[in-house]
Amino acid sequence: MSESEVTMNLELETYPPMFRQQNNQSSTHWKVIEPVRESELTIPVIDLHCLSPEELGGACRDWGLFRLVNHGVPSTLLRQLHEHAKELFSLSFECKKKIFCSPLSYIWGTIATSPSGAAILTGPQNIHWVEGIHFPLGQLSQLQPQDHMLASFGLLVEEYGRHLGRLGRTIFKTMAMELNLDPGESETHLGESTGFLRVYRYPLRSMANSAWGIDVHTDSSVLSILNQYEVGGLEVLKDNQWLQVKPISDELIVNLGDMMQAISNDKYKSVKHRVRLDKHRDRISIGYFVFPEEGSVIRSSKYKPFTYGDFQAQVHQDIKAHGFKVGLERFELT
Ligand SMILES: O=C(O)CCC(=O)C(=O)O
Numbered sequence: 001m002s003e004s005e006v007t008m009n010l011e012l013e014t015y016p017p018m019f020r021q022q023n024n025q026s027s028t029h030w031k032v033i034e035p036v037r038e039s040e041l042t043i044p045v046i047d048l049h050c051l052s053p054e055e056l057g058g059a060c061r062d063w064g065l066f067r068l069v070n071h072g073v074p075s076t077l078l079r080q081l082h083e084h085a086k087e088l089f090s091l092s093f094e095c096k097k098k099i100f101c102s103p104l105s106y107i108w109g110t111i112a113t114s115p116s117g118a119a120i121l122t123g124p125q126n127i128h129w130v131e132g133i134h135f136p137l138g139q140l141s142q143l144q145p146q147d148h149m150l151a152s153f154g155l156l157v158e159e160y161g162r163h164l165g166r167l168g169r170t171i172f173k174t175m176a177m178e179l180n181l182d183p184g185e186s187e188t189h190l191g192e193s194t195g196f197l198r199v200y201r202y203p204l205r206s207m208a209n210s211a212w213g214i215d216v217h218t219d220s221s222v223l224s225i226l227n228q229y230e231v232g233g234l235e236v237l238k239d240n241q242w243l244q245v246k247p248i249s250d251e252l253i254v255n256l257g258d259m260m261q262a263i264s265n266d267k268y269k270s271v272k273h274r275v276r277l278d279k280h281r282d283r284i285s286i287g288y289f290v291f292p293e294e295g296s297v298i299r300s301s302k303y304k305p306f307t308y309g310d311f312q313a314q315v316h317q318d319i320k321a322h323g324f325k326v327g328l329e330r331f332e333l334t
């Protein structure tokens with residue numbers, strides 16, 4: 001066996017068995033429509049130092065997504081997070097299953113989790129080619145890892161979580177102002193204690209029987225904040241055209257989720273997006289997801305009043321029954 005074959009086999013052991021078994025099967029997903037490069041259409045850039053409600057509102061209405069600059073998250077922190085994440089993912093699958101235990105969870109083949117963080121699988125025909133570590137931010141104080149690599153990563157995650165909590169609050173407050181939401185009511189629409197961080201690794205395209213790490217979806221969150229660091233793959237739907245989101249190591253991508261669309265009475269958009277696997281490198285990305293407080297009722301003229309808990313239960317029911325999320329449509333007033 002050549003040296004590269006040995007390395008390849010060793011790397012294979014770092015992936016979930018489900019990925020190793022699937023990768024020789026023929027694919028039904030190869031017809032891929034090429035997206036447009038970002039330079040041909042420009043994603044809005046929002047500067048946190050001089051945050052303008054009008055500009056922010058414009059980006060949320062037209063795109064449901066923007067790049068955030070001057071966000072105050074140190075670039076060294078982003079670099080350290082990515083370097084540590086790479087090391088953690090290169091542990092064997094068995095080892096990862098052991099160390100990413102409560103309050104964390106280790107998920108693969110899906111991005112849907114129950115409130116306890118357990119993976120909800122969508123069925124073999126609908127695998128997401130991604131593995132992820134789920135960090136519930138409200139429970140990180142319970143994290144007492146034996147593994148020193150995970151212990152130092154946990155500290156970085158805590159620090160990053162504090163920064164992203166600050167960003168989420170600032171952005172949400174400005175959105176609420178721009179939308180003229182009742183301050184008393186909108187306060188409960190952002191509940192930081194139920195927020196989580198996801199650290200993902202996507203395998204090389206050659207390993208998968210699909211081009212997609214994550215298929216087309218909208219997030220269920222109020223806000224999601226992503227960093228794709230150096231390997232791109234995120235694509236967003238804008239005016240019926242798919243657009244590649246270029247990776248810029250220091251920048252954060254904010255995308256609005258279904259809860260924000262409902263809170264805004266459909267003035268803002270929950271943006272459709274997907275993740276394409278890279279041909280040459282595996283890909284690490286880090287996402288922050290924040291939701292309404294538990295029990296907070298979202299009222300609007302478009303949807304029946306519902307809580308995030310109601311929404312999540314419906315999503316899980318649809319995934320189990322149909323293999324996919326139906327989303328806000330389920331709550332529309334007819
Ligand atoms: O990895 C990414 O860039 C995006 C992940 C994502 O869309 C999600 O977790 O909902």
Ligand SMILES: [Fe+2]
Pocket residue numbers: 217218219273
């Ligand atoms: Fe997403």
